[in-house]
Structure formats: structure tokens, C-alpha cells
Amino acid sequence: MNEYCKKWGLDPNKLPKHVGIVMDGNGRWASQKKRPRLFGHNEGVKRVEEITEFSGNIGIEALTLFAFSDENWRRPEEEVSGLMGLLRWFIRKESKRIFENNVRFRVIGDRQKLSLDILDLIVNLEQKTSSNTGMHLCVALSYGGHGEILRAVKKIVAKVEVGEVFVNDIDSSLFESCLDTAGLPALDMFIRTSGEFRVSNFLLWQLAYAEMFFEPAPWPDFNMEKYVHLLNEFSCRQRRFGLTPEQKIPPTFNASKCGLL
Ligand code: IPE
Ligand code: IPE
Ligand code: MG
DSSP: OOHHHHHHTOOGGGSOSEEEEEOOOHHHHHHHTTOOHHHHHHHHHHHHHHHHHHHHHHTOSEEEEEEEEGGGGGSOHHHHHHHHHHHHHHHHHHHHHHHHTTOEEEEESOGGGSOHHHHHHHHHHHHHHTTOOSOEEEEEEEEOHHHHHHHHHHHHHHHHHTTSSOGGGOOHHHHHHTSTTTTSOOOOEEEEOTTOOOOTTSSTTGGGGOEEEEOSSOGGGOOHHHHHHHHHHHHHOOOOTTSOTTSOOOTTOOTTTTTOO
């Protein structure tokens, strides 16, 4: 048994494969301390490092972190450039560790809006870690679920136009292969910190059958104990995918491939 699971009292067979987190509440956390919002984002990066390492250690296959939304571009210029600076710093500082921890790095979202030097850092790290075999760390950046779905639709229409795909061939699995998250396991756990009860345009397609968790603590206060508590709660949930409680979900069940999604 995985020593980390044992240490934290987690059942490795009942853990989610893919966890998505809306890391919310940095600004309010900082304001409460009478500090600038960027102080909160800075503290938030430390939690990213801890939760990523912990997720890899306990055997989570994919972790998707919402770092900056399509809508966040509308924030004051000072905050946007501060966040982009933090991102640069994070990638430069963490590249080596991400690679050495066998993590596969990926950014999802609208890359066209990112500056060229950031894009360069991202592409380099994606390529460098592409042959790794451990956890997928997927950072949602300049990301919105609507935008992602529209990009997928455009890719499919282009395939139809050149005769590569017939309209009748369009199914869930073709659609998923055109999303930014192509190839990742189905999202089974959604967490949002800071006590907000909304999805804010995060992984709209992928959320179809995810278990939802709303954590009152703001992201800078989200620690391993809180994460473990939610993971244990996930282990206790009965997932049914439309079946009755008496029906057994086959262990190899794949919600989208069974046509249930
Ligand atoms: C989440 O924290 C991080 C980003 C959106 C970049 P917020 O910045 O939204 O913090 P609050 O919600 O205003 O407290
Ligand atoms: C969602 O948080 C985006 C990220 C955490 C990166 P927001 O703070 O932007 O969401 P709203 O505006 O409160 O819905
Ligand atoms: Mg917020």
C-alpha cells in the first residue's frame, strides 16, 4: 500500500483519479490581513506546490488547478500583471522539481492571450515533461469552459469540412478528444475553496458526473488536513451514473465510453 495513503489514513482504491480545484479566496484572505491582494496570490502559490506534491504522492492521476480565468483578464492591470509575474516565477522555480517528480505538465485555456515569453516557458516545460509517467498537472490559465467547448466545436467542424469526420460520427469520445483535457481521466472530484457555490466557467463539459465539494476556507488556508478530509468524504460517496443503488458499477466503467454522458 502507498505509504502516504497509509500515513494519512486514505484508502488508495477509493481515491478520485482526476481532481479539479478552483483555487479561490486569495484576495479576501489578504484583505482580511490588511495586505494587498497580490500577497494572497503569493501565499496561494505555496499551497499549489504543497497540494501538487501531495496529490502525486498519494497516487492521484490528474490534478487540474484553476489559476486564471478568461474573465480574470478584466481585473485591474496591476493585478493581472502581478499574477502573470507570479506565473513566470513559479514555472522557472518549479520546472526542475516538476520534471524530477515525474509530473506531466500541461496548460489548458486560450493560449493566444498569453505573452510570448510565458508561452515559451509553458511549451518548454510541457515538452520536457511529456515523457514522464507520473501525475498530470494541468494548469487552467486564461481558461473558460465556454471557450474550450467552442475551440473543440471549431476543430470538429474543420474535420468535417475536409471530410475526415462525418457528422454522424460525432460522439462524446470524439468531442472529448478535441477538448484541452484530451487524454486525461474523467474528472471525478471538484473542489472550490472560499465558500463560493459556483463553477465560474471551470471544466463545464468535464463536470458532468464529478462529485462537488465546497470548502469554506480560502485557498491560502487550504492545507493537507482539509484536503484529506474532503478525499475521505469522496471515498464515502456512492456514485451511480444514473443506475440504481443496487446496480453495481463495473470497475472498468467509463462514463463517457458507455454513452451515459
Ligand atoms: C483566486 O483568488 C485567484 C484568482 C482568481 C487569480 P481571488 O483573486 O479570486 O480572490 P477573492 O475571491 O477575490 O478573494
Ligand atoms: C475563479 O475565481 C477563477 C479562479 C480561481 C482562477 P473568480 O474569483 O474569478 O470567480 P468569480 O468571479 O468569483 O465567479
Ligand atoms: Mg475570487
